[in-house]
Amino acid sequence: MSEGEARRARALRTLGIETQWRLRGAVDKPADSGAAVDAMTEASIRSETPEMASAAATGMKRTVRQGPSHQGTSHQRPSHQGASHQGASHQGTSHQGASHQGASQPGESNDVPPSAVAKMGWDELQGTVSQCTACGLCKTRQQTVFGSGATRAGLMIVGEAPGAEEDASGEPFVGQAGRLLDNMLAAIGLVRANDVYIANVLKCRPPANRNPQPEEVARCSPYLQRQIELVNPRLILAMGRFAAQALLNSEASIASLRGKVHRTGDRLVVVSYHPAYLLRTLRDKAKAWEDLVLVRRQITESARN
Secondary structure: OOHHHHHHHHHHHHHOOOOOOOOOOOOOOOOOHHHHHHHHHHHHHOOOOHHHHHHOOOOOOOOOOOOOOOOOOOOOOOOOOOOOOOOOOOOOEEEOOOEOOOOOOOOOOOOOOHHHHOOOOHHHHHHHHHOOOOOHHHHOOOEOOOEEEOOOOOEEEEEOOOOHHHHHHOOOOOHHHHHHHHHHHHHOOOOHHHHEEEEEOOOOOOHHHOOOOHHHHHHHHHHHHHHHHHHOOOEEEEEOHHHHHHHHOOOOOHHHHOOOEEEEOOEEEEEEOOHHHHHHOHHHHHHHHHHHHHHHHHHHHHHHO
């Protein structure tokens, strides 16, 4: 068994899935799709929320063939003044956010025009984000949350906005939602640091985790678009309503957008529920699993072309 297969087997045992998975391009819908995501959720929240542990499923037997890998290329970069870079493995890179101490107020000189953002490399982009005061969120954040993972990846995950734990750590998708996301990725043979780049629509936490406001999304969109261009993914997984609406320029609901493959420019987009929503809404876990199967299929088919 290769190192990658052993890592997947350990992850699947953690999820309560009994047999090995061989991922293939045309994965059939699992006969018990709810069981897989029940197991993923239970593995993530067992210690924190025992009342939800009863939703965990028994083992699930499924064999599928593994598709081609699309591991990203890491880029270790010198830190910027006012921004720190968290160390990473040789395959993935984490970008930690920075404090806004001493930042100017919204609308002042560092409100960089989108045309300038569109020409930035990773270093300049992260430095600009760390000092951004383009909207009022700079007044309440602890630090910006830039993004993390493989900076050249076949799959990019886009969430909505940082929460309290992300605001404190400077990393996207941490805490219970982050652990659930890691388990979801492991179930389709992917590792966050090696195979995926993760970013949010907003780089700063909205107060009390309220919904992003249209002006905030508009101010942050050039940063996300430049990240997408630099990562150059084959596929984007939009997790949450605001991520899907921002990427697809649509006001449609998650229910109407998920279950199909969309396009934005030359890129494919699959829409699914945010992990934090899945922790609250157990009934939609099976649907999220179907979305993951669709993601795996698109990755494998793209690698063949």
